[in-house]
Amino acid sequence: MANKIKISIPWIIVLGMYAMIALGAGLILKEVMADTIQPSVTVGNVAPTVGTVILNGGNDITVVENTYVTISGTTTVSDSNGYSDIVSVTSTLYLNNTTCSSGLADPNWCYYISSCATSNCSGNSCDVTCSANVWFIAEPTSPTTSYPGADWQMDITAVDSGNNSDTGTTSQELLTLYAFDIDGSINYGTVNPGGTSTEKQTHATNTGNYEIDLALSGVDMDDGAGHTIPVGQQKYSSSSNMGDWIGTALTTTPTPYNLDLPKPTATTSNSYDDLYWMIKIPDPQYPGTYSGTNTVSAVDAI
C-alpha cells in the first residue's frame, strides 16, 4: 500500500502542475479572447453642460470715465464625451432688456465675445473665462436710471463637435458714473479797475454714462499780498454772448448749473458744451497778478 502511495505521488504532483498550467493558460486565454472579440458600439454625442456664470466676481460692474475696463465672467463647462469634444465657447454681455449677438454689438448695451479662454481642463470639464472691454458709455441700471428693472447679463454658450450646445447665464447691476472733463484754461489777461474781461471759453465733456449738470464754486482771487477780488466778480454762462458781464455769479458754495450734458452714446464722447467765463474788476482795485481756484463738479441733471 505504501509503495502504491509512493508511486502515485509524482503523478499527483504532475496532475497538479497541469491544473495550474491550465489555470494560468486560461487566464492568458481569457485576456487574448477579450482582445480578439471585437464588440461594436456607437457612443452618442452628448450635449455639453455649462454652469451658472459668476460675473465680475459677483459684484456690481463699475466703468471708468472716457475709457474701457475689462469685465470677466467665469464658469465651468463639462462634456460627457471628454472636454476635448467642446469646440467653441462664446459669450454675450448685454443689457438684458435688449437682444445681443455678434451682428448687434454696440458699446452702449451689447458686447459679443467670439472666443472665451479655457483653463484647468481635466477629465470631462474645463474652467472658462469670458472677457469684454466695457466702455464708459455702457447703460447704467441703478434704480434711478432709465433701466431700473434691467441688469447686465452674461450668457456663455459652449458648442461640441456634434453642434450640441448649452448656455449658462447670470446678471449684475452696472453702476451710474458721473464724470466729465474741462478743457481750456481761464486766463482773464490784464483788466483795468472797473473794466470787464472778454469771455473765456472752456469746453465741458461728459465722460460718464449718465446725463449730468455741473455744480460751480470758487474762492476769492488773491495776489499773495493780502489783496483779493471777491469770488462773485466772476460770472459764467453757457452762452458766448455775455455782453458787459451777463451771466451767473460764482459763489463759494457749489451751485448746480443747467448745462445739460446728456449721456454720451459714442466711445469718443459726443456729449459736450461750452462754458464761458467773465470777470469784472472792482474799482478801486490794487494792481497785481491775481490767481484763484474754481471747482467744477458733476451732479445729477437738474
Added chain:
Amino acid sequence: MRKKSKYIILILLIVLWGIFCCLNIVKAGFGITPPDIVNEYLSPGTSFEKTIYLVRGNPDEELTAEVTIEDSPIKDWITIENGMMFPLPKGEKKVPMKVKITVPEDAAYGRYKGKIQVRAISSGTNEGQVTTLLGGMVDIDLTVTEKVFSDFRVKTISIPNVEKGNPVVVIVNLENLGNARTRPSKIHLEIYDLSHRKILRSADIFEIKGWVEAFQTGQVKGELPIVLDLGEYWADVSVYKGGEQVGFAKVHFRVIPPKERAVVQKPSFLTLSPLTAGLILVVVLVLIVLFIVFSKRKRSQMKEKAE
C-alpha cells in the same frame, strides 16, 4: 523761395494752432461711481460701509483727493476711512473711497440727506490765472426707522470639491441688505450626473451654518451627507428666503479620493492584471516542471551508475 518758406511756416503754425486750440481734446477727466449712498432701513446705533470709486481714464499724474462733507444734521455720522485727503496715484484708474455711516443711538426716526464733495487737486499752480479743479458730488439719502427689515442678495453659490465619504458643502455668498442679521431659510440641492441628465439625489438643507450681519457681505454654509463615487457631478442649488426662491446656480464639482488614502500603494499579486498574473504563474510552473524533470533524470542517471 523765401516767400515760399514763409507760407509753409504759416501753414504749419495754423495747423498746430488748430490741433492745440480748437479740437475737442479730453485730457484728464474725473468721475465718481456710484454717485449716491442710499439706505432706507437704518436703525439707531447701526453702521454700514459703502465704497465709492474715484475714477480717471488717463491717470498720468498723481493727484490728491480732497473730501468735504457738507454741513447737514448727518455730517458727524460720516467718516471717510481713507482720510479727508488721500492720494490718487499715477496709473490707478480706480481708487476706492470707503465711506462709513454710523447712526447715533439717539438718532430720531426720519429721513436725512447730505452731500460729500470730492475734488481732485493737482500739485501744480498757475500764477495769474484761475485754476479749474474737477470734482464730484456724492448724494447721501438715509432713513432711520424703527422697523426691522430683513433682506439679502445672493452674490455667488459654490460647491468645493468633495473628498469621498465627506458631505457635499454648499457655500452661499450673500449681501445683507437689511438691518438685522440674516441667512437663507433653506437651500434646496439637486445632484446630477456629469451630463446633467440623471438626478442622483434631491434634498432640502434647513440647517444653515453662519449668519451675515446687517449691511455686511459674508458666507453661510449648508451640508448634505451623501456618499458619491469618485467623479464629476453637477448640482442645481436653489436658495430660499422664507418661501421665496431668491438665488439659483448650476454648479460643477468633483468627488476626489480622500487625502489619507491617496498614498501610492505597493503592488501585490491581487492588484496585478489577470494577464500578468497568468504569465507569472505559467513561468513559475514551467520552472518547477523543469526542475523536477532534471532532478528525476539526475536521480535515474545516478541509479544507473550505481547498478
